[in-house]
Amino acid sequence: MRILLTGRTGQVGSALELSLAPLGKVIAFDRQGLDLLSIGDTIAKARPDIIVNAAAYTAVDRAEREPDMALALNARAVEKLAREAKSLDALLVHFSTDYVFDGEKPTPYVETDAVSPLNVYGQSKLEGERAIASSGCRYFIFRTSWIYGPAGRNFLHAIIAAAKTQPRLRVVDDQRGAPTSSEAIAGAVAHVLSRADTAKTAGGLYHLSAGGATTWHGFASAILQSTGLKTPLVAVRSDEYPVAAKRPKNSLLDNSKFGTAFGLSLPDWRQGLAAVLAAIH
Ligand SMILES: NC(=O)c1ccc[n+]([C@@H]2O[C@H](COP(=O)([O-])OP(=O)(O)OC[C@H]3O[C@@H](n4cnc5c(N)ncnc54)[C@H](OP(=O)(O)O)[C@@H]3O)[C@@H](O)[C@H]2O)c1
Secondary structure, eight states, rough: OOEEEEEESSHHHHHHHHHHHHHHHEEEOOTTTOTTSTTTTHHHHHHSSEEEEEOOOOOGGGGGTHHHHHHHIIIIIIHHHHEEEEHHHHHHHEEGGGSSOOOOSOBBBTTTTTTOOOOOOHHHHHHHHHHHHHTTTOEEEEEEEEEEOSSSSSSHHHHHHHHHOOSEEOOOOOOOOOEEEEEHHHHHHHHHHSSSTTTTTOEEEOOOOOOEEEHHHHHHHHHHHHTTOOOOOOEEOGGGGGSSSSSBBBBBBHHHHHHHHSOOOOOBBBHHHHHHHHHHH
């Protein structure tokens, strides 16, 4: 099996490069090797059975002032990727986000819930989802949330760095979600792709996030506790911590569809955090 992977320098991409290795030949690209804004004939030449797209425009706040860039990468480039997958009869594996929802639902979101993004990034990811779904290619779209991991810029590293340099930390306590490690996502995707029936599957849209629920403040508190950092932590409301992009109050995803289809659910977010901290210390 030939698996083409984009975004190998990213959080999920770097974890996938390892987790997919046992399944076949992984042809992994960074941005220089395969710029999604100018695909050319790189993908066709690689003759992939599966295209795993871990590349994306992920700067949520910057997207508010760079909507064209966000849309170019998260929607139009994804549309081209889907066309490429269709013409090569390759399975496309893609990632999307809880930010396609407005967060007003009181319970975790299921795949069929109405979408209504609050920010440019969420809108651009939604347009990417729609482009794939209408392309006629075989695909999996995994919507996930609050990704962190040993590599890359993320909340975990930001909290550890801030706790070492600042007298106290202010972290929002009114957005709920499930911090999900890049390793857990990559392991689950490898599990899906390892099933003999998957390569020819029709696939579909699945929610895939860690178990349990917390807030950014709860996540920060667990990080400080696990690392022994004693910096005082202050809970604030979102409106006391202004950022460019509005975030949903409820980011929780219901993962039952994935669990039923693949007999697997990601562990509780606290277990994921312990595993990532063990890997980096
Ligand atoms: N991060 C989250 O909390 C979160 C939550 C929900 C869903 N998601 C989705 O999950 C997926 C993986 O996210 P992540 O956190 O692993 O992303 P990430 O760490 O920000 O990595 C993004 C990757 O995309 C690459 N890239 C950017 N522009 C590119 C271009 N023009 N051509 C080719 N590659 C390009 C980056 O390369 P460089 O290293 O060169 O910049 C990097 O390898 C994305 O689809 C994202 O939307 C993320």
